[in-house]
Amino acid sequence: MRAQTHRITANGLSHFVRDSGEESAPAAILMHGFPDSSAVWDKVTPLLVQAGFRVIAPDMRGFGETDMAASVADYEIQTGAVKDVLGVMEALKIKIAHVVGHDFGAPIAWALAAQHPERFKTLTAISVGHTRAYLKAGWEQKRRGAYILFHQLRGICEAAYKANDWALLRKHWSAHGDIEETIRLLSRPGRLAAGLNWYRANISLARMMKPPPAGSLGEEIVRIPTLGIWSDGEAYLTEAQMTGSADYMDAPWTYERIEGASHWIPYDAPEILAQAMLSHWRKYG
Template sequence: MREVTHKIDANGLSHFVRDSGDDDAPVAILLHGFPDSSAVWGKVTPLLVAAGFRVIAPDLRGFGHTDMAHKVSDYDIATGSVPDILALMDALEISNAHIVGHDFGAPVAWTLAAQHPTRYKTLTAISVGHMRAFLDAGAEQKWRSLYMVFHQLLGLCEAAYRFNNWALLRKHWSAHGDINEAIDLLGRPGRLTAGLNWYRANASLKRMIFTPPVGSLGEEIVSIPTLGIWSAGEKYLTEQQMIASAKYVDAPWRYEKIENASHWISYDAPEALAQIMMQHWRLHA
């Protein structure tokens, strides 16, 4: 499998990007979440490339080997990460792609698909549904999201996660497929705070409680074919918030539930995940 890595200057930061497959193959852009990097797609990428796709997997801002931004507000999805991905596509001369997001990568993908439908053939949202559906999912989802309140505590959260060889982080994210690698990356100076700033910029109490302004992240309708994927072993997100996302898609919608997988489907069920995504892409090529 051909895989190269790029360091691309875009939107004021240097971005690390994994680029796998033939240059002229259909492109799929895979976006990770917390506490991950593009390495989270390591089991899925070879399957997609073998089937004839080119996979672009960047480290999102602040994660992995991509630069950290300076302010909490720099991690706002709509004004930070969305322009990042568009700039990376332009730098790689990719005019059109399938967009995929997991965890925090999912709201980035939802927003890209909603705001720039001509740049994407399809959307695949893994684990996290449309932000409006997430916010309206009820008491169980709010209970599952309580850890996001803890993530707002600048300094205290960092100290608690680092204490006793990262014992709390290891416990909370216990299903992670390679938690030691994730901790190695987060353990570098400033990196844990950078990752937590995604929550501070996008999942603050204000955003969790109050409706975002019209036209901002969480209100827009997606007009391209969309696939929602949720796993039966999901700890942090309810099935309802994914199923209800259909209300915010004015295009073909498909929902798939994967059994025997945790939040990290790409580690636990890479073959099933790859097959479901490729069926979606080929149907809407």
């Protein structure tokens, strides 16, 4: 399997990007969330490459080996991550691709699909549904997402997560597939705060309690074929916030529920995940 890494300057930062598969193969952009890096895709990537696809997996801004941004506001999805991904695609001369996101990578993927449908063949959203569906998912989702409010406490949250050899982080993200490597990466100066800034820039108590007006988040309707994937061992997200995403589609919508996997589907069920993605790509690609 051809595999290489790149350092790509885009949107004012230097990005670390994993690039696997033949350059001429159909491309897929895979985006991770918190507290991960592009390594979350390590079990899935070979399966996709073997099936004839090129996999581009960047470390998102502030994570892994990609630069940290200067301020909290720089982690806002529209001005930060969306432009990052488009810049990486331009640098690699990728005109069109499949787009995939897990955890915080999913809202980025939803935004890219809605606002730049000419650049993407399909969307696959893993664990996290459409942003509007998430905000409207009800009190059970608010209960499951209450930890996000803790993430707003600058300095306090960082200190609590790091205390006693990262005991709280280990407990809260106990199902993570490689927690030791994740802690190693987050232990570097500024990196935990950078990861938490994704929450601080994009989610607030006011937004969780009262969703912003329609259209204020940019174009929201998705007009490319979309696959939503959710797992029954999911601790942080309800099924309703994924299935409710169908209300924001003007294209084919497919939903798949994976049994026996935690929030970290790429670690827990890579074969099932890869097969679902490949079926989706082949059907609509």
